[in-house]
Amino acid sequence: MISDCYLDIATQLLDPMSPQALRRLFFAIIPALFMVLVGLSTMFGSEGLLRHQDLQEQVQRAKADLAEVERQNQAIIYDLAAMERDPVAVERAVADELGYAKEGSTLYRFDPVDDE
DSSP states (O other): OHHHHHHHHHHHHHOTTSHHHHHHHHHHHHHHHHHHHHHHHHHHSTTSHHHHHHHHHHHHHHHHHHHHHHHHHHHHHHHHHHHHHOHHHHHHHHHHHHOOOOTTOOOOOOOOOOOO
8 A cells, every 4th residue: 555655656756747747847947947048138138247348348448538638638738838928839839730930930841751
């Protein structure tokens, strides 16, 4: 009697279509699939790790561009302050930018030499 009971339980557990086997399969596969989907979403989703890394690279490029613009801005501010104080700086800027020189002076221009 007891051995028949164990045999019935063993048969149900080993039978792939038994309700217990299906339940075990369901509760084993569903969490595993959920974990795989969460992992894929974490890596490749719109807010995933790859997107985060791409945004970090964009931030670094923007910071480098900002540093360059700030450097150029400081150079312009320095030139402007020099022109406000020194009339020779104004003459030099006019000669460099427009090619004008004071009457009686000679302006020398040198084209850059190509090393080709």
